[in-house]
Amino acid sequence: MRRERALVSGPILAATLLVAASSIAHEVGLSRGVYRLEGGALDAQLTFARREVIGLVAGLDENGDGALTAAEVERAREALTGAVAGRIKVEGGGGPCAAELIAAALAEEDGLGVHARYRCPSAAPELKVDLTLLDDLPFGHRHLARLSGNSGPSDALLSRRDRRFTITASAPRPDSAPVPVASVLPAPALPAPSSPLLLGATRALTRPDPPLLLLAFALGRTGRRAIVLAALAFVAASLLGLVLAARGVWAPGPALLGPALAIAVGYVGLDALLREPTARPWTMALPFGLVQGSALARLPEPALDLRGSSALASFTLGAGLVELVLAALLIAAVAALRARLRRRADG
Amino acid sequence: MQRQGSSHARFVAIAGLALACLLSGCEPRPASGGATTGASATAASAPTPDRAAVARALALAKVEGSAPVDQEIRALQQSVARMPQKTDFWIALGQKWVRKARETTDPGFYRSARACAEVALDLEPGYRLALDLQSLVLLNDHQFAQAADLARDVLRTTPDDILALGTLSDAALEMGRFDEAAEAAQKMNDLKPGLPSYARGSYLRWLRGDTQQAKVIIRQAMDAKDPKDPEPTAWVLTQAALIFWHEGDYEGAEKGFDQALAAVKDYPPALVGKARCALGLGDPARAASLLAKAHAESPLVETAWLLGDAKEAAGDAKGAEEAFALVVKHGRQIDPRTLALFYATKDRDVDEALRLLEAEKKVRDDLYTEDALGWALYRRGRLAEARAASERALALGTKDARLLYHAGAIKLASGDKAGGEKLVREALKLNPAFDRTGAAEAGKLVGHETRARAR
Numbered sequence: 158m159r160r161e162r163a164l165v166s167g168p169i170l171a172a173t174l175l176v177a178a179s180s181i182a183h184e185v186g187l188s189r190g191v192y193r194l195e196g197g198a199l200d201a202q203l204t205f206a207r208r209e210v211i212g213l214v215a216g217l218d219e220n221g222d223g224a225l226t227a228a229e230v231e232r233a234r235e236a237l238t239g240a241v242a243g244r245i246k247v248e249g250g251g252g253p254c255a256a257e258l259i260a261a262a263l264a265e266e267d268g269l270g271v272h273a274r275y276r277c278p279s280a281a282p283e284l285k286v287d288l289t290l291l292d293d294l295p296f297g298h299r300h301l302a303r304l305s306g307n308s309g310p311s312d313a314l315l316s317r318r319d320r321r322f323t324i325t326a327s328a329p330r331p332d333s334a335p336v337p338v339a340s341v342l343p344a345p346a347l348p349a350p351s352s353p354l355l356l357g358a359t360r361a362l363t364r365p366d367p368p369l370l371l372l373a374f375a376l377g378r379t380g381r382r383a384i385v386l387a388a389l390a391f392v393a394a395s396l397l398g399l400v401l402a403a404r405g406v407w408a409p410g411p412a413l414l415g416p417a418l419a420i421a422v423g424y425v426g427l428d429a430l431l432r433e434p435t436a437r438p439w440t441m442a443l444p445f446g447l448v449q450g451s452a453l454a455r456l457p458e459p460a461l462d463l464r465g466s467s468a469l470a471s472f473t474l475g476a477g478l479v480e481l482v483l484a485a486l487l488i489a490a491v492a493a494l495r496a497r498l499r500r501r502a503d504g
Numbered sequence: 505m506q507r508q509g510s511s512h513a514r515f516v517a518i519a520g521l522a523l524a525c526l527l528s529g530c531e532p533r534p535a536s537g538g539a540t541t542g543a544s545a546t547a548a549s550a551p552t553p554d555r556a557a558v559a560r561a562l563a564l565a566k567v568e569g570s571a572p573v574d575q576e577i578r579a580l581q582q583s584v585a586r587m588p589q590k591t592d593f594w595i596a597l598g599q600k601w602v603r604k605a606r607e608t609t610d611p612g613f614y615r616s617a618r619a620c621a622e623v624a625l626d627l628e629p630g631y632r633l634a635l636d637l638q639s640l641v642l643l644n645d646h647q648f649a650q651a652a653d654l655a656r657d658v659l660r661t662t663p664d665d666i667l668a669l670g671t672l673s674d675a676a677l678e679m680g681r682f683d684e685a686a687e688a689a690q691k692m693n694d695l696k697p698g699l700p701s702y703a704r705g706s707y708l709r710w711l712r713g714d715t716q717q718a719k720v721i722i723r724q725a726m727d728a729k730d731p732k733d734p735e736p737t738a739w740v741l742t743q744a745a746l747i748f749w750h751e752g753d754y755e756g757a758e759k760g761f762d763q764a765l766a767a768v769k770d771y772p773p774a775l776v777g778k779a780r781c782a783l784g785l786g787d788p789a790r791a792a793s794l795l796a797k798a799h800a801e802s803p804l805v806e807t808a809w810l811l812g813d814a815k816e817a818a819g820d821a822k823g824a825e826e827a828f829a830l831v832v833k834h835g836r837q838i839d840p841r842t843l844a845l846f847y848a849t850k851d852r853d854v855d856e857a858l859r860l861l862e863a864e865k866k867v868r869d870d871l872y873t874e875d876a877l878g879w880a881l882y883r884r885g886r887l888a889e890a891r892a893a894s895e896r897a898l899a900l901g902t903k904d905a906r907l908l909y910h911a912g913a914i915k916l917a918s919g920d921k922a923g924g925e926k927l928v929r930e931a932l933k934l935n936p937a938f939d940r941t942g943a944a945e946a947g948k949l950v951g952h953e954t955r956a957r958a959r
Contacts, residue, residue: 184615186611186612186615187558187562187615189558209837212836212837294837295834295837295838296610296611296612296802296803296834296838297610297611297612297613297614297615297838298612299562299612299615301558301561301562312561314561314562314565314566316610316612318610319568
């Protein structure tokens with residue numbers, strides 16, 4: 158049994174370390190943003206170090222304790238609109254584009270996320286963006302901007318001296334100075350997936366929760382048929398969740414999604430461990446699959462618009478195929494391991 | 505038993521799974537919300553590219569311009585693009601970013617230098633030159649203790665690492681460890697005498713109050729300049745000129761600043777130095793013009809303060825207010841010690857000054873922090889503490905008129921009339937234009953009946 162424990166917990170420990178190591182603290186002096194032009198509006202997702210944004214937005218840290226709470230951020234929406242969203246000047250489509258703060262929330266580690274949208278007088282193929290915000294941040298501050306157009310993303314490093322860029326619907330183009338670094342980046346070892354099918358497959362492969370949840374099902378004490386049914390139900394629900402989230406019909410909020418997935422994994426595991434075998438484990442797989450599907454829809458790079466039916470279908474197909482293969486592999490691996498251990502125990 | 509063991513294994517596995525999920529929030533990277541589309545599913549957090557991608561983006565940021573350093577950066581970026589596994593290319597690129605930061609006085613370029621060190625350390629953990637680069641960047645970020653620790657680590661394995669010795673000397677000095685700073689600088693000079701070691705030696709001598717020897721050594725630093733590398737030349741010329749300014753020799757100092765400006769056009773530290781001379785020579789309008797130019801290039805808090813003083817002296821009250829507002833705004837962001845000294849000097853927001861200085865002392869405990877603390881305590885009327893801090897500030901015998909004036913005023917307020925007046929007169933004799941506010945107050949203290957100031 159010690160061997161089984163080692164075999165099972167080894168990869169889990171590795172996965173834990175991998176995931177934990179990938180989190181990044183937000184640096185003072187460096188902010189990041191993802192900019193996407195779609196339908197005549199510019200979507201900007203910004204992240205700052207909390208300590209820095211406290212100095213930027215008057216009254217944000219109400220009690221002056223140097224830390225931010227979700228409530229303080231919520232109450233400072235107006236101030237954040239003026240000091241952050243409003244300090245990014247966007248022009249195109251016949252005039253200046255109106256800034257709107259969509260959301261602001263504490264981000265992972267010590268970050269603060271701001272989501273702003275800029276609606277222009279009319280749809281424009283390109284917009285000029287001026288981060289006057291950089292005048293308010295300390296001299297030397299850098300803003301790493303990812304400009305997303307249909308041809309793929311490119312990066313731009315902006316500073317107070319070079320704070321403007323132009324973004325186009327088809328191909329992002331910088332105005333001046335320290336802009337696209339992508340052009341001088343060494344070629345990646347693997348080509349980035351360009352089709353929705355590949356993107357869906359990559360997304361399902363690179364997220365930790367699908368294999369974790371499927372492994373938890375495979376470790377259940379029920380029979381093989383029930384496990385296969387549960388895995389299939391999970392994949393089906395996951396794809397349904399993906400479609401619902403991508404269509405904007407239903408998706409848990411970002412603050413809920415992480416804990417919901419953690420609870421799902423924990424619950425599935427504890428259920429398999431503590432409860433008597435049930436004939437219908439798939440009933441449990443459905444809600445958790447739905448939640449996991451919502452997470453799948455949250456693209457790491459907004460280079461792909463999933464609102465189009467064909468793109469969504471391809472993306473879903475890619476993710477579904479990978480999940481099915483993963484399920485088959487994990488179930489087979491656990492079964493083989495159990496059989497081997499049983500043989501060893503028998504003789 | 506087997507059943508129990510199996511259950512236990514599953515429990516361990518499942519607990520691990522839940523832990524992994526909780527640690528990650530099950531969101532490996534970003535929450536862009538891009539594909540969720542609806543406003544209800546809006547994520548406020550932008551995608552967080554992994555550290556390596558961010559480091560590479562910073563290291564490989566495109567540079568415009570035709571200065572030699574820009575050309576060198578572009579060439580090295582092409583080299584690392586061709587051979588990304590070669591750590592030496594990343595280090596060379598990082599060193600060029602440091603040079604770019606120094607030449608432009610834009611600290612943001614140190615971020616790119618640090619990124620190069622990170623990439624190099626990813627490729628080759630513990631690589632000494634990458635650690636040197638990293639400690640240099642930490643020093644610039646005012647993370648003095650970390651910079652010193654890293655430099656000491658390097659020196660444990662490579663005792664003759666010149667860069668690590670320089671970083672250790674600078675960091676130790678900022679932390680108030682004068683002897684350690686002097687020892688590192690001396691060792692640096694023994695191993696490789698040159699501009700960096702001479703310049704440090706000169707400054708340490710000056711801090712000790714040995715102005716004559718400081719001048720001799722800075723002359724050696726100037727002789728060791730590399731004509732192909734103008735920024736260090738401009739820097740050492742500026743340091744030399746400042747020694748003369750501290751002695752009240754404004755015309756002599758201005759010549760030095762002019763030489764620095766000839767080496768590097770519009771070099772901000774030299775522009776500021778020249779402006780100090782203009783203030784000393786009674787030409788605040790010219791000083792304001794020089795300071796405005798310097799501030800546009802390098803918006804340091806002290807430059808904004810001087811700009812405000814110059815504008816005030818030139819009769820531009822509104823311009824002075826605007827400059828002082830910048831002192832407060834940027835001081836809170838990047839330079840709390842200078843802001844605290846500004847508050848104490850102008851006798852305003854003294855409680856905030858004390859808060860800032862108490863925090864500053866945890867990371868930077870040199871004689872100038874002690875001086876600022878002493879002055880803020882004096883303004884608050886806490887004379888015994890002020891006197892102790894002021895004595896620590898003057899412990900090395902530094903001939904800086906501001907330190908002398910503060911010490912004198914504190915002594916006077918404490919009832920030591922003779923000792924206090926002597927120091928205040930010495931300050932005014934040494935450098936009568938050391939600070940617009942301070943010099944005016946000092947004049948009043950010794951020109952009129954001195955009166956203890958206690959609150």
